[in-house]
Every structure is written in structure tokens, then in C-alpha cells.
Amino acid sequence: MTATDGLLDRFLIGLAPLAPVAVWAHGSLAGGDYQQGRSDLDLIAVLDGPVTMATVRRLVVLHRGLRTEPLAADLHCSYLTPDTLDDLDLRHLTWAHDHVMRRTVTPVTRRELHAFGRVLHGRAPADLLPAVQDRELDEFVVGDQRDFWRPAVDKACLWTQDIWVDLGLLTFARATATLRHGRLISKREALELLPELGAPVEVVEDVGLRRYGRPVSRGAEWTVCRGELTRSYLGPAIDALVASYD
Incomplete structure (x- = not known):
């Protein structure tokens, strides 16, 4: 098992209590251009339910708990819910660069997910995410x-x-x-x-x-x-x- 696989496994185990509908990889990890230790780990998680302050606190604890992993600083994840998937302008809760921020999920990311997104857990992007024209x-x-x-x-x-x-x-x-x-x-x-x-x-x-x-x-x-x-x-x-x- 590579360091990347180990980090992803720990992340998915830690995320399981929040019952994610899906977890997807995009970017180089999905597109075949991933360089361990050089590339980011770009993820999208779809959570079943509203992202409340309690959810945010649990996600912060999860990501901070991964800091002992050598590649943890490279793992970035945006958190969506089924009712926010089609909003191109909405800034979703995101963990990146060791802190919480809000980012949109861009048309490029959405197209990547449809074209070659890697399913790490749950349903496929085509089942949930509207296509990008x-x-x-x-x-x-x-x-x-x-x-x-x-x-x-x-x-x-x-x-x-x-x-x-x-x-x-x-x-x-x-x-x-x-x-x-x-x-x-x-x-x-x-x-x-x-x-x-x-x-x-x-x-x-x-x-x-x-x-x-x-x-x-x-x-x-x-x-x-x-x-x-x-x-x-x-x-x-x-x-x-x-x-x-x-």
C-alpha cells in the first residue's frame, strides 16, 4: 500500500460516521497524472444532510487528526449535499491548506468528474451531478x-x-x-x-x-x-x- 492509499483509507474511515453518499477524486489523482508527494489529492464528498456547525467541527477534527500522515497537507476536500450539487455559484465548505474555507465547484472540476472522476465511495458522479454544457x-x-x-x-x-x-x-x-x-x-x-x-x-x-x-x-x-x-x-x-x- 502506498502512502497515498493509506491516507485515503484513513480519510474514508474517519468520514464514515457522517454517512457520505459519495466521495470522488478529480484532478491528477483521477486523470492518471498523479505524482505522489508533488500532486494534490483533490476530493469531493457528498454528505447526506445539511452541513451544520456540528458537521464542520467533526470535519475539522477529522482533518486535523490526519496531520500525522506524510501527505495530509496535500489532501483537499469540498463538502456538498444532494440539494446543493447543481448550484455553480455556491461556495461549499472546503478543507484545503490546513484550514476551512469556502469554494465553488467549478465547471472544469464538474467536467472532470463526469469524464474521468474516480469513485472512492458510494455513487458515481453521473448519478448525482448535473452535466456541464x-x-x-x-x-x-x-x-x-x-x-x-x-x-x-x-x-x-x-x-x-x-x-x-x-x-x-x-x-x-x-x-x-x-x-x-x-x-x-x-x-x-x-x-x-x-x-x-x-x-x-x-x-x-x-x-x-x-x-x-x-x-x-x-x-x-x-x-x-x-x-x-x-x-x-x-x-x-x-x-x-x-x-x-x-
Whole structure:
């Protein structure tokens, strides 16, 4: 049994007293691109009944009790109920980054669940979750690039961080594939697509080594250069993508 399997087993056992209708994995864990110790464990749990303050307290105790597991910090779970599954705008109780927050379940996540969601417990996504129409998915993807990522490109301080370079490039490639071909692709597939989209090759190689190989420390000068190369590419690329959809 891997560390990932052990963590999921402990999580499901701890969640059992709340009688979940279903527990699903999405993201890399479901899509075949999971890298233990590098990838997040993205989960959705459907609870049978309202999420009360007593429920919240029990979930906090559950997640804090998992902290002894080496991968616990990577486990993120949003909690829905059968009567809230179809609300795209509702922010659901979510445990992520070691605390409680509220997040929507985006059209991308919903499409992932229908396309390749992994059932960890109970009923399948197709039995409970309304399907996402192509237009809904496209509008969300364009809005995310236009309203979140494009303004972020102008904030130079962000792009000295690995996470912004990685997700900025990979999310753009995945958005492009969705809008052009109507399908979701993995982060690995997005990495392979980026050179075809004109992304700076040296930055793509850097992302690949950190995500799938053995990262090479190249110093502060490269970190700054990498950020500028990424921003110089992404700004015009996002503008062109959004314009082509409009």
C-alpha cells in the first residue's frame, strides 16, 4: 500500500460516521497524472444532510487528526449535499491548506468528474451531478484566463515563485486545448503542448524537471529571468486566446 492509499483509507474511515453518499477524486489523482508527494489529492464528498456547525467541527477534527500522515497537507476536500450539487455559484465548505474555507465547484472540476472522476465511495458522479454544457465550460475557462490570470501577469512579484510559473503556463495550455478541441487535458499533456503554443522552451523544460524529474537549482538570476520570460509570453498569449473566443 502506498502512502497515498493509506491516507485515503484513513480519510474514508474517519468520514464514515457522517454517512457520505459519495466521495470522488478529480484532478491528477483521477486523470492518471498523479505524482505522489508533488500532486494534490483533490476530493469531493457528498454528505447526506445539511452541513451544520456540528458537521464542520467533526470535519475539522477529522482533518486535523490526519496531520500525522506524510501527505495530509496535500489532501483537499469540498463538502456538498444532494440539494446543493447543481448550484455553480455556491461556495461549499472546503478543507484545503490546513484550514476551512469556502469554494465553488467549478465547471472544469464538474467536467472532470463526469469524464474521468474516480469513485472512492458510494455513487458515481453521473448519478448525482448535473452535466456541464460545453458553453458553460468555455465561458468559465475564458473568464478564468481573462479575469484571474491576465491581471496576475502584470504583478511581477508573483512570478518569482514556482507555483505561479507552473500553473500559469499549464493552465493556459489546458484552457487552449479545451477551447480548441472541447476536451480536458492533463498537466503532463499541457506541458507537452506548450512548445507548440510558442512558450519559452527553457522555461517549459524547467517546469518539466520540477514536476516530473529531478529539479536543478539555477540561482536567483534564473528565477528572475524565468519569471520575465513567462510574463512576456503569457500576456499576449492570453490576450489572443480571449480575443479568439470573443
